[in-house]
Amino acid sequence: MIKQIIRKWWVKWPLLGLLIFFCWGLGFYASIYLGFWGKLPTKEELSALKQAEATQLLDDSGHLIGKYYIxxxxxxxxxxxxxxxxxxxxxxxxxxxxxxxxxxxxxxxxxxxxxxxxxxxxxxxxxxxxxxxxxxxxxxxxxxxxxxxxxxxxxxxxxxxxxxxxxxxxxxxxxxxxxxxxxxxxxxxxxxxxxxxxxxxxxxxxxxxxxxxxxxxxxxxxxxxxxxxxxxxxxxxxxxxxxxxxxxxxxxxxxxxxxxxxxxxxxxHDQGLAPYFREEVKKELNQILKKYSKPDGSPYDIYKDGLIIHTTLDHKMQSLAEEAMKEQMKALQKEYERSFGTNTPWKNNLELIDKAIKELDIYKKYISEGLTEDQIKDSLNKKKDTEVFGWNKNISKKMSSIDSLQHYLKFLNMGMIAIEPSSGAVKAYLGGIDYRYFKYDHVSQSTRQVGSTFKPFVYTTAIENGIKPCSYFSTKEITYTDLNNWTPKNSSKEEDPHLNYTLEKALSSSVNTIAVKVLNKVGIPKVVDQVKKLGITATLSEKPAMALGTDGIKIKELAGAYASYVNLGKSVAPYYISKIEDKKGNIIASFTPQISDQAAFSDYTRQVLLEMMKSTINTGTAARLRTTYKLTNDIAGKTGTTQDNKDGWFIGITPKLVTVTWVGNDNYNIGFKTTALGQGANTALPIFAKLYQKMNQDTTFDPITKSTFEKTPENVLADLNCKPEKRDGFLKRLFSKKKKKKRFGKNK
The missing domain is CATH 1.10.3810.10 (Biosynthetic peptidoglycan transglycosylase-like)
Known part of the structure; x- marks a missing residue:
């Protein structure tokens, strides 16, 4: 009976179809199991599962500040x-x-x-x-x-x-x-x-x-x-x-x-705490890891191997520094733009704009493709939806490449590093105002003229070579006939030409004419040698104008050199990484501070210069730290402003922290409109001041903010105990009405 039913076509064919489908399904199932559609991982492979793990970046207290990962x-x-x-x-x-x-x-x-x-x-x-x-x-x-x-x-x-x-x-x-x-x-x-x-x-x-x-x-x-x-x-x-x-x-x-x-x-990579620092650490890490390999001989991969990088950064200080920077730079940018009125160089200086256009990567690309100037200009003027940086909020609108260029030309930028002077450990690091839009790192990449922050090196050389702290130098301008009649000028046009300042007064007031005269007296070669002893590797011009800071030095090197004034005369090399571990906590490499073997100058010289730079804070060009910002901390330091107000600097020295801050426009053809606005005391100093105000309110930083300088030796105080200034006598004033001319290097 069953056989008869099966033989019927309406039963036979469906059953056959079902059998074929079952066999096909079984074969399909087997094909997957046997790897026809791709090999399946074996139990051995599954037992040794490895997954790419992010490398963690920790601050000096183990706080996570960033990662490197795919x-x-x-x-x-x-x-x-x-x-x-x-x-x-x-x-x-x-x-x-x-x-x-x-x-x-x-x-x-x-x-x-x-x-x-x-x-x-x-x-x-x-x-x-x-x-x-x-x-x-x-x-x-x-x-x-x-x-x-x-x-x-x-x-x-x-x-x-x-x-x-x-x-x-x-x-x-x-x-x-x-x-x-x-x-x-x-x-x-x-x-x-x-x-x-x-x-x-x-x-x-x-x-x-x-x-x-x-x-x-x-x-x-x-x-x-x-x-x-x-x-x-x-x-x-x-x-x-x-x-x-x-x-x-x-x-x-x-x-x-x-x-x-x-x-x-x-x-x-672009946002979060300390993005410039994280990028700099990554560069250094890649170089370091070339010297090491994993137990199996393969190289380390910072994106996959789950390394643990211990850094010197203090995440709380970094956060406060970023807050201070934003507060100052936002307000300063507003003043900066207002000072130009309608005559803004980033819109009206066609020569400057044209030069900036030709430095664009996209312009160079078009040139390499053989486009004409008209074709390039046409392409660069095409508008598209663009988001650009703004201090209040980012701006999104249709802009051409040229519009975007002009927008960014107006922005002031900055760089800041704070290091532990006894070791060089970097505690705060700001390479710019916003890493998303300004990738250039002003701490590690930029070399800008340092202005008056170079003067302490000149005075250090002078004291080290026997010039007494109470030596008087005239503030009067001198024209150097052998230097194309170069006449160094002071920032104050109302300077009394018959005044004479001690070295302390000259440094704290940042008098240009005296800095050049001191350089002239001690000699350029000795200053260059002294600067090298301080760990500065920049090539110096070895010309008289170097006394005014016309040479470019990196922020990192300045910090390491200034650390010597609170580190027994020894300079340090700022460093970021203290230890590298694998994901299991095994140490791959550890690092110790790079401190100069020998002091760059005597302790007497160090103490004299420290007193001079304390005067800069208390009564000199940085006095607003006391008057405006009401800081009572033990601080020494130096302001700096370069020619045509292109760069503003401030270096703050406290017993446990040395901070270097720079402010300026990335385009060196655009300076501040006035010295009052562009001087370091107005541009860079407030970032330091605001940082210390914030640190003073946090007891975590008491070891830094409440630290005091060591007691100044009596002989140093005695050698500095003189009137800071004196006027020429009547006869000298009578016979020195004309501007004096001489040859540089001739001290007669």
């Missing part, structure tokens, strides 16, 4: 996972996690048949935590047919192998260390640090539920971009936890009444 991943252990985080994950993503062997067969079959028979690409579902882990680890590929089915089956094979090798705890750790969260963040620790500025172990229930909620769609539920939507998703997670009795209904409702409070941290 995928922002920072692994943790099971003990770091709070129970409510695990419960939130299981309640939301896989309620039968502890019961299955990696695959929820019922859900998987549902997906399989819906996808094949109904072509329902949105059927979804069926995914366990282990299946998601398999997808996170190995990704998915596109195939000509049945991509979803092939990938799902491959993941099921991998998931079962993972379950055979790892415990459920290990799987949870692997999953949470690799799962992608919002903003290109991989792993729960990186997400906790980025969105809530905390570690995974310290996540609250609300924070944990928020992050787990983003796993369904990490862009759509990004709490930074879509806070309301993210909060609704968080509440779904909390309801799931209550449904499966991980928390009470009361606890769920209580937490749902709380709004999400982000403490977002930018760890990407």
């Amino acid at each position: 995928y922002d991943r920072q692994p943790i252990t099971y003990n770091d996972l709070p129970q409510h985080l695990i419960d939130a994950l299981i309640a939301t993503e896989d309620v039968r996690f502890y019961e299955h062997d990696g695959v929820d067969n019922t859900s998987l079959l549902r997906v399989f048949f819906k996808t094949i028979l109904l072509q329902d690409k949105s059927s979804g579902g069926g995914s366990t935590i282990t299946l998601q882990l398999a997808k996170n680890l190995f990704g998915r590929k596109k195939y000509p047919i049945l991509s979803t089915v092939i990938n799902k089956l491959k993941e099921s094979f991998v998931a079962e192998r993972i379950e055979d090798i790892y415990s459920k705890k290990d799987i949870l750790v692997l999953y949470l260390n690799t799962v992608p969260f919002s903003d290109n963040t991989y792993g729960i620790e990186s997400a906790a640090q980025k969105f809530f500025n905390t570690s995974t172990s310290q996540l609250t229930l609300s924070e944990a539920a928020t992050l787990i909620g983003t796993l369904k769609a990490n862009h759509s539920y990004n709490p930074r971009l879509f806070p309301e939507r993210s909060q609704l998703r968080r509440d779904v997670v909390l309801k799931q936890m209550a449904k499966y009795e991980y928390i009470s209904d009361h606890k769920a409702n209580q937490t749902m009444n709380q709004s999400i409070q982000l403490d977002y941290q930018y760890f990407n």
Whole structure:
């Protein structure tokens, strides 16, 4: 009877079709298992899972200040996972996690048949935590047919192998260390640090539920971009936890009444704390790691090997320095633009603009492609949607390349470094006003004229070579006939030509004419030699104008040289990295301070110069630190302003910190309109002042802010105990009305 029924065509052919389909399905299944659609990882390979890990950058107290990564991943252990985080994950993503062997067969079959028979690409579902882990680890590929089915089956094979090798705890750790969260963040620790500025172990229930909620769609539920939507998703997670009795209904409702409070941290390359510092450390790190290799002989990769870089930076001081910089530079920029009125060089100086255009990379590219000037001008004038930097807020509008160039030409920039003078350890580092828009680092890359900050080196040489601190020099201008009738001038046009200043008064008042006369008396070669002893490697012009700081020196080198005045005469080399560890905490390399072997000058000279630079703060060009900013700290220092007000400088020396600050326009053809506005005391000094005001309010910095200079020796005080100035006698005034002329180097 059965045979007769089977022979009937309407039974025979469907059965044959079913058999063929079954055999095809079995063969298809086998083809995936055997690797026809791509090799499956073996158990041995799964046992040795390696994932790229972000390199962490820590400050001097172990605080995370940045990362280097391709995928922002920072692994943790099971003990770091709070129970409510695990419960939130299981309640939301896989309620039968502890019961299955990696695959929820019922859900998987549902997906399989819906996808094949109904072509329902949105059927979804069926995914366990282990299946998601398999997808996170190995990704998915596109195939000509049945991509979803092939990938799902491959993941099921991998998931079962993972379950055979790892415990459920290990799987949870692997999953949470690799799962992608919002903003290109991989792993729960990186997400906790980025969105809530905390570690995974310290996540609250609300924070944990928020992050787990983003796993369904990490862009759509990004709490930074879509806070309301993210909060609704968080509440779904909390309801799931209550449904499966991980928390009470009361606890769920209580937490749902709380709004999400982000403490977002930018760890990407352009934003966040100390971006210029992080970039400089990365450059140095790449050079250092060329000398070392991993145990297997392969080179270290800062983007994948999860290194731990211990730096010298103080994250709190850095944060305060950035605040101080923004406050000053925003206000100064406004004054700067107002001072030019309608006659702004970045709009009206066609020669300057044309020169700047020809320095653009895009202009050089067009030239190399053979475009004519008219074609280039036409291309550069095409407008497009552009976002540019602004102090109040960034500006988005249609702008041409030339519009953008003119916009950026107007901005003042800055650089600042603060170091520990006894070691050279860098505590704060600002390479510019905003790394996103101004990549050029003024601390490590820029070489600008240093102005009057060079004068202490001249006076140091003078004292070291026997010139007495109470020696008097005339403020009167002199024309040097052998230097094309060069006449150094003082910043004050009302300077009395019959006044004579001591070295202390001349330095604290930053008198140009006397600086040149002192250089003339002591000799250029001796000054050059003294500067080299201070660790400055810049090539000096070896001309009389160098007394006025016409040579360019890097901020880093100035800081290291000035440290000598509070470091027993020994200069230091600023350094950033104290130790490099691998991801297991094994030390790869450690670094010690680079301090000069010998003092660059006698302790007597050091104490004399320190007293002179204290006078600069107390009664000289930097007196506004006392009068305007009311700072009572022990401070010595020097202001500096270059010709045509192109550069403003301030160097602040305290017993435990040396700070160098520069302000100016990146385009050297644009200076300040007036000296009153452009002098270092008005441009660079306020950044230092505001930083110290903020540090004075934080007891954390008491060891720095309350430190005092050592007691000045009696013989030094005695040698400085003279009237700071005296006028020429009547006869000398009578016979010296005309401007004096002489040859440089002739002291008669």
